[in-house]
Each structure stands twice: as C-alpha cells, then as structure tokens.
Amino acid sequence: MSAGAPVPTGADALAEPGILVLDVGGNAVKFKLSSGEERRKFPSGPGLTPERMVEKVLEESGDWRFDRVSIGCPGPISGDRIALEPVNLGPGWCAFDFAAAFGRPVRLVNDAAMQALGSYEGGKMLFLGLGTGLGAALVIEGAVLSLEVAHLPYKAGRTFEDYAGRRGLERMGKRRWRKAVRDIVERLRAALVADHVVLGGGNAGLLEEMPEGCRRGHNRNAFLGGVRLWEGGVRVL
Structure with a gap:
C-alpha cells in the first residue's frame, strides 16, 4: 500500500x-x-x-x-x-x-x-498486539477490520488475552508465555486464513524469535496508519 x-x-x-x-x-x-x-x-x-x-x-x-x-x-x-x-x-x-x-x-x-494499517505491506495480514491485553486486526487490500478475539475462550477456563496479555506473562513467566503466544498465533492465523502475521505491542520484543510466518511490528507504525486513514482507497470495516 x-x-x-x-x-x-x-x-x-x-x-x-x-x-x-x-x-x-x-x-x-x-x-x-x-x-x-x-x-x-x-x-x-x-x-x-x-x-x-x-x-x-x-x-x-x-x-x-x-x-x-x-x-x-x-x-x-x-x-x-x-x-x-x-x-x-x-x-x-x-x-x-x-x-x-x-x-x-x-x-x-x-x-x-x-497500527495494523501502518504495518500493512500486502496480502491478507493479521495484526496481533501483545501488550496489556491482546489487540487484533485484519487488513486486506486497504480494508481494515478490528477483531475482538481477546476474550474468546482458549483453555483452562481462560481467554486468549489471559495467556497472551500481561496477566499471562506475569502468571506463567517468559518461557511458558512465549510458548502460549506461538500456539495462539498459529491458531488465529489458521482460523482467519491469513497470509502472514505482524506482532506488535510492547511485549513483542520479549519473543526470542518470531513464530513462522510472522514479522515484528513497531509502535511507530501507528502514526503511519493514522495518515493512511485519510487515503481514498482505505476502508475501515
């Protein structure tokens, strides 16, 4: 874009x-x-x-x-x-x-x-923001859709956010948190049939390596996304 x-x-x-x-x-x-x-x-x-x-x-x-x-x-x-x-x-x-x-x-x-819109480089892209909670959005050819997946049930009576968000990091520690993030990324990418995933948010830097099919996002991309909102071909769904 x-x-x-x-x-x-x-x-x-x-x-x-x-x-x-x-x-x-x-x-x-x-x-x-x-x-x-x-x-x-x-x-x-x-x-x-x-x-x-x-x-x-x-x-x-x-x-x-x-x-x-x-x-x-x-x-x-x-x-x-x-x-x-x-x-x-x-x-x-x-x-x-x-x-x-x-x-x-x-x-x-x-x-x-x-931030997803500012991170977009083509295809069907899933953005996941690893921070206090779990933000998510999907971008396809200039159309951006905010996703409310954070509170969907995951396992042990807890949600995706309970594992991938800050509470999960504090409860499980970095090693188990990283494992949970990899699993959650794979599940959401498969469910949404995304071509690739961008991982942003303040805690993305805690991942030792990016899961397969993922690249690291940057918080500064939010500012580019804000500019792109005014482009003629962009639609917020």
Missing part, C-alpha cells in the same frame, strides 16, 4: 497543515504530526477523560499546524464513536464528540487497527 503523497518537510511543512495522529493507550497518549518526525507524549491512566486528553493535546501541540485528526483508541469503535468505555481510562469516552472538541474533521479507529 502506498503511504500517499510525500509529506512536506522544512519550510513546506510550516506552510501546509498536516494530519495530527494520536495513539491513546492506557499508560500514555502519544502524538505526531504527519509532516514531521517529532513525537510527543504525556501520561494517561484511569483519571484521563476525553475532555482532558483533547485539552492537553491542544496545549502541547500549539506550535503545530494541522487540519485533520486521526485517533487510535483501545476497544471497539462503531461509526466514529467508541462503543465501550476503555477500562484503563477515565469516563465519558463513548459519548464524546472529538470533531467538535478539536474543531477539525476526525477519524477514530481502534488502536490495533491503526
């Missing part, structure tokens, strides 16, 4: 507004302008409301020019609205109007889907 027209740099970046891309997580809100390399962030957590998030972003990006906003948030998204309150953030996210708050057009997508 093309990343679109080259983003302006230097003096051109000052003359032309860019896309502001936000990656909202349970520990931090990270944001970047499409026309530059600098990334900024501030802590999030259970006390972060959407009002405070927008206020803080606008305060800390006051020297940036942008005319569109892309936001990756945890949890299911429906019609540019958050369908369920994120468990690791403050209240009020479902009913919040981000476009009105920013005063600009906004595209809102699941955070795993945004």
Whole structure:
C-alpha cells in the first residue's frame, strides 16, 4: 500500500497543515504530526477523560499546524464513536464528540487497527498486539477490520488475552508465555486464513524469535496508519 503523497518537510511543512495522529493507550497518549518526525507524549491512566486528553493535546501541540485528526483508541469503535468505555481510562469516552472538541474533521479507529494499517505491506495480514491485553486486526487490500478475539475462550477456563496479555506473562513467566503466544498465533492465523502475521505491542520484543510466518511490528507504525486513514482507497470495516 502506498503511504500517499510525500509529506512536506522544512519550510513546506510550516506552510501546509498536516494530519495530527494520536495513539491513546492506557499508560500514555502519544502524538505526531504527519509532516514531521517529532513525537510527543504525556501520561494517561484511569483519571484521563476525553475532555482532558483533547485539552492537553491542544496545549502541547500549539506550535503545530494541522487540519485533520486521526485517533487510535483501545476497544471497539462503531461509526466514529467508541462503543465501550476503555477500562484503563477515565469516563465519558463513548459519548464524546472529538470533531467538535478539536474543531477539525476526525477519524477514530481502534488502536490495533491503526497500527495494523501502518504495518500493512500486502496480502491478507493479521495484526496481533501483545501488550496489556491482546489487540487484533485484519487488513486486506486497504480494508481494515478490528477483531475482538481477546476474550474468546482458549483453555483452562481462560481467554486468549489471559495467556497472551500481561496477566499471562506475569502468571506463567517468559518461557511458558512465549510458548502460549506461538500456539495462539498459529491458531488465529489458521482460523482467519491469513497470509502472514505482524506482532506488535510492547511485549513483542520479549519473543526470542518470531513464530513462522510472522514479522515484528513497531509502535511507530501507528502514526503511519493514522495518515493512511485519510487515503481514498482505505476502508475501515
């Protein structure tokens, strides 16, 4: 997939507004302008409301020019609205109007889907984010679909997330966690008939080697995914 027209740099970046891309997580809100390399962030957590998030972003990006906003948030998204309150953030996210708050057009997508879109290089790609939980998305020729597989039953009365997420890592230790991740990747890849798998998230670096058919993703790909959301051929399903 093309990343679109080259983003302006230097003096051109000052003359032309860019896309502001936000990656909202349970520990931090990270944001970047499409026309530059600098990334900024501030802590999030259970006390972060959407009002405070927008206020803080606008305060800390006051020297940036942008005319569109892309936001990756945890949890299911429906019609540019958050369908369920994120468990690791403050209240009020479902009913919040981000476009009105920013005063600009906004595209809102699941955070795993945004990173998946930025990681896409062709074919039918499954993205799995190994972090606090287990994020998942499927990308096929510019169409990205967020998957809610984390809470499907796996074994011993526990879910995929109970094994592949942070709780599983803490409960089992690295060796058994790595074995569980390999098994989960193989099962989901087979079930979704994916050509290949990208493993992202903060804990992907704990894998000593990539399972067969997998490659390592990078958190920075979320910012590229946020830019790609505005391309004409991209569809969020």
